Amino acid sequence: MTILVARKKENNERVSIFEYKDEMKGTLICEEGHELIAKRGAKKKFHFAHKRKEDDDCICNREKGTWHCWHQARIQKEYIEIIYPGRKHIADCKNKDGLVIEFQKSIVPEATIVEREQYYKNMIWVFCADQHDFETTEQFKDLVLLRLVKGSKYFLAAKKPTYLDWTNKKQMLKILGRKKNYLLGQYVDIEEFDSCYLQEILNPNPDKKETKLDYCYEKTTNAEQENKLKEWKCEKW
Secondary structure, three states, rough: OOEEEEEEEEOOEEEEEOOOHHOOOEEEEEOOOEEEEEEOOOOOOOEEEOOOHOOOOOOOOOOOOOHHHHHHOOOOOOHEEEEEEOOOEEEEEEEEOOOOOEEEEEOOHHHHHHHHHHHHOOOOEEOOOOOEEEEEEEOOOEEEEEEEEEEHHHHHOOOOEEEEEEEOOOOOEEEEEOOOOOEEEEEHHHHHHHHOOOOEEEOOOOOOOOOOOOOOOOOOOOHHHHHHHHHHHHOOO
């Protein structure tokens, strides 16, 4: 299981896995008070794990892959893995404005998406789209109309602001509308996303996704966006 932030037993100070030193061995616990050990091997992403197997049912235990950890590792430790009162939920990120950002790669039931939105209220989603195939049916500058060709449609249950993200692409897709297998979206770079949601809470020199864009695009103006989206909805929907 993947835990990125621990606490010191003596003073409750938060410690990122990237700050871990050998002398901290035996001094760190999870948010529920269970002892942690550091996993810093060559094959897997650095993380903390529970020392005792019987603690594996702790709320802190959530499996997270490389994509998920990449996003959280860019953010300062004070703003990730935030446990809510009652120990019911752990927010992946909560920024200075109180906005929760949930990073989701694994397929989850629609009921889970609905429940999280009702619980957090002020939140956005970032879904990993690596396992999905999309066909571009229309494009105008940074606006695009996509058809989902392959992959689960679970993320379409989200009602809060939603972004799709690919591991090997620099751009993300901000979803502006959806109907059946079709998505209306706007491409944004990771820097734009950071500027909007993660200002002042990123670690120094965070990873920026250096992969080149599949194609270049111009930014649309608000008027262009409104007119083009109306046109596509009338013609395609």
